Amino acid sequence: MEYIIILGAFQALLALCLFIASRRRKPADSLLTWMLICIFTHLSIKFIIYAASGSILLKTAFNTFIDLAYGPLLWMYARKVKNDHYRPLQHWYLLLPTFAAAAIYTFITVKLISDPPGAVRWLSLYNEVTKYLILLSTTIFPLLCLQVSAQLPAFWKSEQQLIKKIAACFLLIPALWMITNIINALHALDDQTINTGIRIIAYSNMLVMCLFIIQYRLQAQALNNKASDEKQPAEPSDFPVPVILVEEKESLVLAVQPAGGDVVPRKSALTTLQREAIAVKLAVLMQEKKIYTDPELTLEKLSSLIKTPRHHLSEVLNQYLHQTFYQYINDHRMKEVLHLLDRCRQQEVTPNILSLAYDAGFNSKSSFNQYFKKTTGYTPTEYLKQPRKTESPRLAPNYINLQQSIQPH
Known part of the structure; x- marks a missing residue:
């Protein structure tokens, strides 16, 4: 699992570098940049936990607060693509659950290190609440994004496809939850196997999202240079x-x-x-x-x-x-x-x-x-x-x- 996590973090970092290095960033690209920062941070935290921590609770039973940020960021991106006058900060409150969960996540992490038995109750409550919040976020916001993408004109085709692909990746999370409940009801697999399988799929899903964003960035760059028969050095100043x-x-x-x-x-x-x-x-x-x-x-x-x-x-x-x-x-x-x-x-x-x-x-x-x-x-x-x-x-x-x-x- 560590290999999937570090590979996903590397892909997120690569995509982030492509956006930062690009001289022609679209206004909506800043939201994609923030999404990549969240993915990189998310996977980096998980890699550190898996590599350095010996606590099984930290490795397999601790929802990451960053999951709550992905849905709002994707929805803001779709809105920004549709309307240049849209200001994402007007919906800053959608990220309040992320900030609140981050504070509790930090508290529980410290508690697990200093007093593991006393942190179990807090961890159980945190996981139960964040589980349903994550399911709501990764269901409602992707569906809203698909609705916005359907309203985009044809010349936003590449952005439209990117929104649809990432939304589909997020919708995989509630689908996994439903499948898990069915498997548990049938007692087909033990909890440890189910937990490990779900996490492998979830981290692979983040890796795939990074690849979609990299593909989008490279396609945009290729369109900018499609008329060139051979590579030419860029002019040092404004056109x-x-x-x-x-x-x-x-x-x-x-x-x-x-x-x-x-x-x-x-x-x-x-x-x-x-x-x-x-x-x-x-x-x-x-x-x-x-x-x-x-x-x-x-x-x-x-x-x-x-x-x-x-x-x-x-x-x-x-x-x-x-x-x-x-x-x-x-x-x-x-x-x-x-x-x-x-x-x-x-x-x-x-x-x-x-x-x-x-x-x-x-x-x-x-x-x-x-x-x-x-x-x-x-x-x-x-x-x-x-x-x-x-x-x-x-x-x-x-x-x-x-x-x-x-x-x-």
């Missing part, structure tokens, strides 16, 4: 800064400043047909592969993907499409975000706006908000509140510009 600098340098090459002060475009090295062919390749790559969702996309990476020299790509962007690389890519990102926001408004769903921005390729909240305001004239929250019949007069010019800017002439 807009290096790209603007690159484009400014490129613009200096493509334009000549004569004495009269007027900017004269440099003579093109490409024919009109060649320019159009590159522009079409770009449009196809954006529409079919959605390369703009890569938050670390650079001019060099894009030129490699379409197998076009960097200076030819820059020439097409600047002289044919009349946009910088930064403008071209962010226009596609904005179109994606606006499309998703419109779907949310039609379905009357309150989205996690920052998560939508990250999924579309933005990796800076401030740059996304600025670009959104510049494009639509509204903040994202204000945009969602606009009635569809009154938004057209103000947004029409921006939408037209946005559509024209991402299509080849």
